[in-house]
Amino acid sequence: EALIQMEHIVKEYLLGGQVIRALNDVSLLVRHGEFVAIMGPSGSGKSTMMNMIGCLDVPTSGRYVLDGVEVSTLTEDEMAYVRNQKIGFIFQNFNLLPRMTALENVELPMLYMGIPARERRERALEALERVGLKDRIHNRPNELSGGQQQRVAIARAIVNRPSMILGDEPTGALDSKTTEDILALLHELHEQGNTIILVTHDAEVGAHAERVIHFRDGRVESDSLFAYEGES
């Protein structure tokens, strides 16, 4: 069963009366449990692809089925629900709420899902333990290093048990040592069965992924999965 099934996705933007085709007939299949890096030069369509996969924007045409749900026909409210339920986001700048502690930040997505307080606390503690931050749960983001903040964000991303972790340049603000640590953590989560999709131009990230999809001019230029299948 596919997690992501995209068929002939086209995304166009209107800019000053001009049509810009950011995605040009993209078809893609991602299965549960994959670790995918989406790479490519600036302007190749990576961010647009991130917005499509993450149900943050709708395609101009084409079909997108996420975990059995046909996303391309949903209303905005329905999309927001699917997003909360199925996707754990991580970002370059962590996007943590500065006035909340690590624990409170991780509890937040469960608040939106209407999970009772006691269960929220238990699950947030468990998620923070999984990312190795059990001893920093009462710290606010500005009391944590970049790597620690990204760990909090990863805990927040996994706490609702999403169908995938979707990252937008998740190592972009980290030094190379911390990048290695975060990639090791993502690798561990992948081993435990999580699906991970990272949009990045960081070659270090690409080297850790199981599958690398290169975009160019709004199209899939290469997909290492095809290369792999071709060899067998």
Ligand code: ADP
């Ligand atoms: P990348 O993330 O690989 O840099 P993007 O998806 O941001 O690529 O951009 C793909 C193309 O779409 C580029 O030509 C970019 O200028 C254009 N584009 C992206 N977002 C918008 C937008 N909101 N309005 C107009 N053009 C856009």
Ligand code: ADP
């Ligand atoms: P990491 O393991 O994420 O690489 P560092 O070695 O960067 O952590 O940081 C070590 C300690 O210094 C951390 O436990 C953190 O509490 C503190 N620290 C690092 N950066 C900051 C910062 N910008 N603000 C406050 N504390 C920081």
